[in-house]
Amino acid sequence: MKISQKISPFIRNLNIKSVSYLKNHFKGDDIFKLVSALFASSIFLLLGLMVYELVKGSWLSIQTFGLNFIVGTTWDPAISRIFGVLPLILGTLVTSAITLLIGVPISLGVGLALSEYAPKKFGVTVSFLVELLAAVPSVIYGLWGIFVLIPFLRDHVYPYLKAVFGFIPIFSGPIYGGGVLTGGIVLAIMIIPTVSAVMRDLFSAVPNSQREAMIALGATKWETVKTVISYARSGVIGAVILGLGRAVGETMAITMVIGNRFQVWPSSLFDAWYTMAAIIANELLEATYDLYISALINVGLVLLFVTLIINILARLIVWRALRLTMGIARE
Amino acid sequence: MAAKFEIQGLNAWFGLKHVLKNIDIKIEEEAVTAIIGPSGCGKTTFIRCLNRMHEITPGARVSGKVLFNGINIYGNGVDPVMIRRKIGMVFQKPNPFPMMSIYDNVAAGLKLNGVRDKKILDAVVKQSLELANLWDEVKDDLNKSGASLSGGQQQRLCIARALAVEPEVLLMDEPCSALDPIATAKIEALIRKLAENYTVVIVTHNMQQAARVSDYTAFLYLGELIEYGSTKQIFENPKHELTERYLTGEFG
Amino acid sequence: MDYYKLRVTKNRLMQFLVYLALFSALVPLFSILSEVIRRGFFTINFDFFTKPTPTVGEAGGGVANAIQGTLITIGFSSLIGVPIGLMSGIFLSEYGESKLSVAVRFLHDVLSGVPSIVIGVFAYALITRSIGFSVTAAAFALAIIMIPIVTRTTEEALKLVPMSIREAAIALGIPRWKTTITVVLSGAKKAIVTGILLSIARIAGESAPVLVSMGFWRWWFAGLDRPAANLALNVFIFAMSPFENWIALAWGSALVLILLVLGISVTARVFTRERY
16 A cells, blocks of 8 residues: 555655756755855965964064064064064974973883783773873963972972083073973973874774784884884874974963073073063063064964974875875885 | 666766666566676666666766656756655665664655654654554654664665655665565565555565566676566576576576 | 893883883873862862952952853854854865865864964954954954864764765755755764864863963953953963962862863763764
8 A cells, every 4th residue: 555645745746857846956965065165165264364464464573674583683672672583483493302302202102002012901091091181271281380390390300400410501500490491391291192192093003914923023022012113103203293393382381481581592401491482472462562563473473384384294294104004015 | 567667778887887788678667676697797786777876976977768757867957856756765784864763764754855744744654664564563662763673674664764755666775685584584575565556676686585576587797688577487487598597506 | 042131121121111101101190180189179169169350469269250251252262163163074074075175174284283372363463453352352263273173073073974874865865965964964963062072172271372362351251342251361370470369269270171171071082982
């Protein structure tokens, strides 16, 4: 028995060749595609507008200083009104270098621990915790840095460092607790959760056949692990560069502990310094005249370029790593 | 009996791969036609051409004519969405909408076409489930999730869902291959019942099933229609040598 | 034989170093959590949740206004960021192979790497300089941070919906666009909501862009064209101040902030895990 003729006559009366229905459906799909494409294309507008506004805002500074902005070493908003950011670029790079020097080996270790060494259950719980910690806001790292880390380093770590390594200039200045080294340490602690998680995923993605091949040859655990790292090495480099990108752009945590002193070069690792991100955060609200504001926006522009370059590098390397790991790796 | 479908010179491609070659066949209405043949012979592609599903795969192409009630469904100005409401399909692996209840699954086709009246929906759901031989088993709890049913029940749910939009034809792509023998038997009985009012085209790799269930059988091999006739004739007296070799199990 | 001993020793040494790394990573992280809980806990009393920021030197006071301001700001931001991210994600998953999609995806990746302070400066240049330090400017900056996250998670969620579900709907004679917004979207609902929650948790913790686009605010919400108090920014301002009561509030705010952010993150992750 067919479904009663009384019900939903409209379906029965559909004429498959009806032009009006034809118009309806083709329109629906096309409209939808257009609307969603428009929303998706808003990213072009956003990024374009961002670059435009930053350049426009920096224009006064660019006109006034030109390239001297990048190589200049004076930042004097009060008297001479001359602005140069070389020390800030150096400060950003040096702090990031310290961050990587401390953070990368530890992240590597954590990634290996979670992927290769830890027993299953323990590994899963700790992984979950590590991922959760990646969500902790940077101000909180800064807060902890000021009131917990700095006193600790100032009283229990730096004096010993100075005592042992004091003959090297970078370890020989006055200690007040904050400064370049402290900034690097805080940033390292900040990037460890994220970078470790990426490394752990990279190592877990290495096919088991690689490990089994090494074990069958009589390799020790460490030798097997070395193979895993080697297989994933492009991805590891990519993860490091991603961490670098984060460190370079970090603002709050670093400005809370680094001391915020503009100088061409610090007297030691224990001395205060300044970064591009930190100066914007500290001074934009205090800037009272146009050139000052423009200079700060200019700093933002420079910072944008630096991070864009770092990120594009990272994407290229990670993309290449993915291709190698998925297919047959050929070097 | 009149021909529900008249297929003339049907060709189909996946990119450059020529999957169906010049198929000419008539499908009788209110009967069951089985499409048999070894794996990869184009059976599934064939029925997907009948409701214009083949073309949704990127790179897929069709040429030729498929006359449905005398109108070429690939002709100018024909809306594929309309076609699919008149020609329903049931897939190999049961695919009820997982986050919808049994009721909502069956009503899905109607609801999405704007039918709001609860009385109509209730009636259609009940009748579709009855048609699909599933009503008695689920009538007490229509709000259970569609995915909570057994495989055979899910497939009957999919059949009910397809029937709810009142198609004239039901295309079935190996509907029992994922089911156990008892569920299979239930669906085979259902197919015979449906043939009283619907045109059914069923793809199957199971020759015995084709013999049990269908009135007409078409044998496809490497994209070509080798032989077509009444099931009785095909199985008892195949005219083509390839057909005979396939039926005796020499390949596929 | 000796070489073998060397290998074994190396092996043990590396194992030790790996666990040492794990330990040195976990210690500071646990210290952060425990200090925030410990020091923040003492500040929390009933006043904490009901009173606004106290004036400098005045005892007591709380972060009620900051909670209000933060909720309003991230709410406004979500109103902008979620629809754009959602539609972009739908576009990328449904029309993913087109050249436009490749470009869009790449740009989203680029945007997610831009430092939040730079996004704040953008909002400052575009909005603050015209309508002043305001919730609008901050919400704009935060929305920009949200968009790549929501887009990516939506696209991945939709990709997980199996083709068989889409085919079933198409075979019923439902037009393509309708299948996307009804059947496919509801299949991916959980994962999409998770993505949105995670992006909200992220912007709740952002302080740099808020600082330069909105500034510090001590009072209750006063309109979208004025600033509002912000929990994350308050942690910064209070911590850097020399006032005892403000420093105490910094720890209290940090505790509330961490509970909020981790609370949302944990809920989101547990939500997804339920499916498996």
